[in-house]
Amino acid sequence: MQPATHTTETTSSVSPNRPAWKSLFGNMDARAYTMVGALILIWLLFGLLNDTFLTPRNLSNLFTQMSVTAILAIGMVLVIVAGHIDLSVGSIVGLTGGIAAILSNWWGMPAGVVILGTLVAGAILGIFQGWLVAYKAVPAFIVTLGGMLVFRGALMGVTKSTTISVSDPVLALMGNAYFAKGFGLILAVLAIAAIVWSTFSRRRSQLKYGFGVQPLGVDILKAAGYSLLVVLFVLVVNSYKGIPFPIIFVIVLAFLFSFIATRTTFGRHIYALGGNVEAARLSGINIKKKTMTVFMFSGLLAAIASIVLTSRLSSATISAGNMAEMDAIAACVIGGTSLMGGSGKVSGAIIGALVMTSLDNGMSLMGLESFWQYVVKGSILVFAVWLDISNRNKKAAK
Numbered sequence: 001m002q003p004a005t006h007t008t009e010t011t012s013s014v015s016p017n018r019p020a021w022k023s024l025f026g027n028m029d030a031r032a033y034t035m036v037g038a039l040i041l042i043w044l045l046f047g048l049l050n051d052t053f054l055t056p057r058n059l060s061n062l063f064t065q066m067s068v069t070a071i072l073a074i075g076m077v078l079v080i081v082a083g084h085i086d087l088s089v090g091s092i093v094g095l096t097g098g099i100a101a102i103l104s105n106w107w108g109m110p111a112g113v114v115i116l117g118t119l120v121a122g123a124i125l126g127i128f129q130g131w132l133v134a135y136k137a138v139p140a141f142i143v144t145l146g147g148m149l150v151f152r153g154a155l156m157g158v159t160k161s162t163t164i165s166v167s168d169p170v171l172a173l174m175g176n177a178y179f180a181k182g183f184g185l186i187l188a189v190l191a192i193a194a195i196v197w198s199t200f201s202r203r204r205s206q207l208k209y210g211f212g213v214q215p216l217g218v219d220i221l222k223a224a225g226y227s228l229l230v231v232l233f234v235l236v237v238n239s240y241k242g243i244p245f246p247i248i249f250v251i252v253l254a255f256l257f258s259f260i261a262t263r264t265t266f267g268r269h270i271y272a273l274g275g276n277v278e279a280a281r282l283s284g285i286n287i288k289k290k291t292m293t294v295f296m297f298s299g300l301l302a303a304i305a306s307i308v309l310t311s312r313l314s315s316a317t318i319s320a321g322n323m324a325e326m327d328a329i330a331a332c333v334i335g336g337t338s339l340m341g342g343s344g345k346v347s348g349a350i351i352g353a354l355v356m357t358s359l360d361n362g363m364s365l366m367g368l369e370s371f372w373q374y375v376v377k378g379s380i381l382v383f384a385v386w387l388d389i390s391n392r393n394k395k396a397a398k
Helices: 003-011 020-026 030-049 056-081 089-106 111-135 140-159 169-176 181-208 216-238 245-263 265-275 277-282 287-313 324-334 346-365 370-397
Strands: none
Touching: 030 346, 056 089, 056 216, 056 245, 056 265, 056 287, 056 324, 056 346, 089 111, 089 140, 089 287, 089 324, 111 140, 111 169, 111 287, 169 245, 169 287, 181 216, 245 265, 245 287, 245 346, 265 277, 265 287, 277 287, 324 346, 324 370, 346 370
16 A cells, blocks of 8 residues: 555646646646637637627627526536536526416516525426436436426417517616616726635645645636736627626536535535445435435526526526527536546536627628537537546546
């Protein structure tokens, strides 16, 4: 046994004599390069093919459009990391959106009651499916496939297959409002401060416990790069109307669930559950409770996405959320979440959602027929899964 040697190899991969540029790029996996590179190429390609794609107005609309997929992808990451799948989130978006419209339009409920009722409905649907998966041992694929059909049928039933308009001014703000440009500057300052604090806090923690750290210049360069992206984002959206309100939902939820996934016992248990369920069971993890909680989060986030979508459309329709689960799953996989479970990041899913929305937006601006969108997105999903399996096989072979 050589525990000391093993610990050194797994916790310190940075050589003191290693050039800074190798430390910067060597610690990023191939999926991160592929994902960021693909997004840049997509933007450059559509920018060359259509003059309006890279305009502040279109980019602001693109960020708004991605909000629904991004919110769903945040919940889907947890489900997939835990070793499951949720095919019902699109139908939950439709059904809870219909519930919101009924509470607001038909029953005349105030906006606060409508929002709370919608969130509770989404959480209950998620809990019910999680209960079937965790406590009745029905495979998640079957439960959520059935849920996809049942919830879509329920939406048709409760709305009588009609479009229900939503005119409440508070609900209308959820998907259509913009924050003042001054708010964007404040947000940029806070975000940059958080990036700097997080970078050096993690560095101090690694030094305190004797872990290997990257050269100081590498950490500074990374923090500067992230800060530059924040500044560019704020400048772009401020060039139009300001930060879209739905993006605030995405940012808040992304930070919250990133914290839950990486900094809490619950998050560590979810990764352990997806990595090796038997080892997790032997470790004393309450697998059933954790599984049901993951599906509850997925249903809750689907309800939040439904509020944003219903607000943007100013109505609830029977087609709302149709195929949204495929976009969410694709965003997760493109963002580095393994369908095998045990691996994935919320931040990656957000970028994956941006990739998917950029494709939709760009092809729509070019006037391509809708079937091309399905062909392209389906092909990218298959490629992303193939890349994940290929990377896993290479690691297993080493």
